Amino acid sequence: MSSGGARITPYRDGPLLVRGTFTLTDQEGEEIDVRGGTIALCRCGRSRRKPFCDGTHKVTNWRAASEAQPPPSSTSG
Numbered sequence: 479m480s481s482g483g484a485r486i487t488p489y490r491d492g493p494l495l496v497r498g499t500f501t502l503t504d505q506e507g508e509e510i511d512v513r514g515g516t517i518a519l520c521r522c523g524r525s526r527r528k529p530f531c532d533g534t535h536k537v538t539n540w541r542a543a544s545e546a547q548p549p550p551s552s553t554s555g
């Protein structure tokens with residue numbers, strides 16, 4: 479377990495919580511203002527405040543696991 483930097487946690491049926499020391503930037507490298515030490519990043523794609531979660535995932539009943547999912551199996555042949 480790392481002792482510094484950021485910790486990112488995918489919440490079940492919810493956002494990615496980012497805690498710790500980090501910098502959030504857009505694709506061009508422009509820093510996005512982050513107030514406070516913890517942010518919630520949308521992973522359902524429905525937020526009106528992207529990249530932040532605005533709670534819309536609850537309204538849409540979006541579902542996702544917290545734990546990592548196995549990669550898709552190769553079914554060639």
Ligand code: FES
Pocket residue numbers: 492493494519520521522523524525530531532533534535536
């Ligand atoms: S994860 Fe919350 S609005 Fe998308």
